[in-house]
Amino acid sequence: MHYDAFWVAVAFFIFLGVLVYFKVPGVIAKQLDARADRIKNELEEAQRLREEAQAMFADYQRRQRDALATAEEIVAKAKEDAEIIRKESEAELAAALTRRQELAEAKIRQAEEKALSEVQNVAVEISIAAAEKLMKDNLKAKEAGALIDQSIKDLGSQLN
Template identity: 80%
Template sequence: MLSDPTFWVAVAFAIFIGILLYVKVPGIIAKQLDDRAERIKNELDEAQKLREDAQAMFADYQRRQRDAMATAEEIVAKAKEDAEILRKESEAELEATLKRRQEMAEAKIRQAEEKALAEVQSLAVDVAVAAAEKLMKENIKAKEGGALIDQSIKDLGSQLN
């Protein structure tokens, strides 16, 4: 048996196991495995926490986006209202301006009519004076003078045009 190599391998193996147990290698290996398992557990916990934080941030950004969209819609609605008010005010101002211009044009037309009427009256007076002067110069009888005045009045229409 002392010459059998298998015996010596078994003895060497037993000594090796004994040394390992004496140095407490299984405890060290178990501790390292436990430490590694703890690190992996911590990394998984941290990854879970990061995932939850990311989901919370994503939800916050979605909420902010909805709020921003609502604010943008409010701004657009307000701008439309302001534009409508401005359009109505512009229309009212335009109508007022057009009314003032129409009134001014009508006033100018009335003035032109009054001026034309005054000119016609002045021309009629001038014609009557000229007819009277002509009558006086020619010293025509009253009967013939009336006919001359009537003729002057008829000629007045052609002189006005």
């Protein structure tokens, strides 16, 4: 039994010698170091990407706040502009209504003057017809004067 253990120990030391002879521990150490460097680089890259993402997120939030502020300014300006336009429209409407009222009043005055002129013309025509009729009927001057006076009195009531 000791004999088998001896050969196992000899085989083990030979195996270790072969490993050292072919520099396996150095190769393993280099691979482990390379892997550790890769992991370290990946962690640094991840940290850098995380910081970039945080910076981009902060920039996005700032831009969003700026956009909201700009939108609020635009809305406020639009409300001010709408109020100004409303006031201008009201002023223009009031001016237009005033002009139309003045035009209507002028037309009414013209119509009144025309009606008064027509009534006067009708009264003159009636007076002329009455005078003509009197002349034809050869009324006396006294009666003719009374008829003319009566026509003039009736003319005043016809004009009002």
